[in-house]
Amino acid sequence: MYFIGKDMDQFIQQKEYVDTAIVPLLEVDLSTEGVKRSASASEYLQSLTALLEKQFKGRILLLPPISYAKKADRERIAEEMNQELQEAEFKHVFYLTTDAAWRTIDSLENVLWLPAIPIENMDQRFRNSVMEDQLRQVLPLFTKEWTKPS
Amino acid sequence: MSNNRVSRRQFLGYTLTGVGGFMAAGMLMPMIRFAVDPILQENTAGDFVLTDQAVADLSEEPVRVDFAYEQVDAWYTSEVTSSAWVYKEGDKIIALSPVCKHLGCTVNWAADPEHPSQFFCPCHAGRYEKNGQNVPGTPPLGPLDEFTVEERDGFLAIGAVKANSLI
Numbered sequence: 001m002y003f004i005g006k007d008m009d010q011f012i013q014q015k016e017y018v019d020t021a022i023v024p025l026l027e028v029d030l031s032t033e034g035v036k037r038s039a040s041a042s043e044y045l046q047s048l049t050a051l052l053e054k055q056f057k058g059r060i061l062l063l064p065p066i067s068y069a070k071k072a073d074r075e076r077i078a079e080e081m082n083q084e085l086q087e088a089e090f091k092h093v094f095y096l097t098t099d100a101a102w103r104t105i106d107s108l109e110n111v112l113w114l115p116a117i118p119i120e121n122m123d124q125r126f127r128n129s130v131m132e133d134q135l136r137q138v139l140p141l142f143t144k145e146w147t148k149p150s
Numbered sequence: 151m152s153n154n155r156v157s158r159r160q161f162l163g164y165t166l167t168g169v170g171g172f173m174a175a176g177m178l179m180p181m182i183r184f185a186v187d188p189i190l191q192e193n194t195a196g197d198f199v200l201t202d203q204a205v206a207d208l209s210e211e212p213v214r215v216d217f218a219y220e221q222v223d224a225w226y227t228s229e230v231t232s233s234a235w236v237y238k239e240g241d242k243i244i245a246l247s248p249v250c251k252h253l254g255c256t257v258n259w260a261a262d263p264e265h266p267s268q269f270f271c272p273c274h275a276g277r278y279e280k281n282g283q284n285v286p287g288t289p290p291l292g293p294l295d296e297f298t299v300e301e302r303d304g305f306l307a308i309g310a311v312k313a314n315s316l317i
Contacts, residue, residue: 010253014253017252017253017273017274017289018253054256055255055256055272056255056256056272056273057253057254057255057256057273058250058252058253058254058255058271058273058274059253059255059273059274124218124229128216128231139272142272143272
């Protein structure tokens with residue numbers, strides 16, 4: 001489900017079924033040399049998470065991307081977000097990012113780091129097949145987490 | 151020269167009636183046209199999207215067929231990609247919607263190794279028979295929806311969603 005008013009009605013009613021949250025983490029770099037790469041990564045991350053939402057609509061809540069500056073204190077973001085999600089009683093939380101800095105932060109579980117693919121110049125058809133491939137790599141991580149005995 | 155001469159009064163009367171008639175017609179015509187417009191409207195419910203799936207390649211095993219169409223949300227047009235599970239039963243082509251009737255996840259054919267000839271929803275282990283019938287005891291409460299299909303020059307065209315007609 002998306003984090004939109006219409007889906008929230010259903011979310012509140014079916015809370016027992018929607019037990020997984022996806023949080024995209026997005027670094028915003030507005031410097032002249034980095035802005036293109038950053039925007040492209042954002043496009044990639046958002047189309048991937050939208051595909052995930054389509055596949056698992058009934059079990060996941062896709063939160064809007066958390067955007068932060070290059071020099072943001074990632075530890076603090078992680079801690080605050082984690083706390084909020086724990087209070088909301090999500091059983092599983094996935095963080096998706098293309099920002100390599102998250103790989104060194106241990107306080108978050110289930111951070112899926114993906115290298116961004118620049119998809120902006122691909123034609124629609126090729127782009128779809130590339131994104132489908134990416135999705136296929138991520139899907140097993142979700143099903144594995146769900147079937148893991150807790 | 152004919153005998154019944156047209157008087158000035160009569161001539162003016164005819165002329166005014168004629169001109170008035172034209173003006174009234176000019177106003178009424180569009181009104182009538184608007185009133186009957188819904189009847190003249192072409193039926194757009196039969197909007198089919200052509201896919202690149204050849205009908206001859208279909209078998210009894212469901213395959214996923216992707217198709218894209220344009221969706222207009224107010225002023226914003228976006229291309230929506232959707233898919234269907236298509237198989238043949240005898241000569242009849244059947245296309246089922248992949249949207250789970252539980253909470254809207256995407257179902258897959260034979261995704262669960264324990265039930266290789268059923269549709270499986272990975273979210274909450276919902277299952278459907280090949281004809282879309284939901285398996286009792288799993289979360290879904292209704293059968294999968296069906297698409298209207300058409301064959302166009304050997305290729306499959308997918309139309310509107312309708313309730314499952316196989317059950």
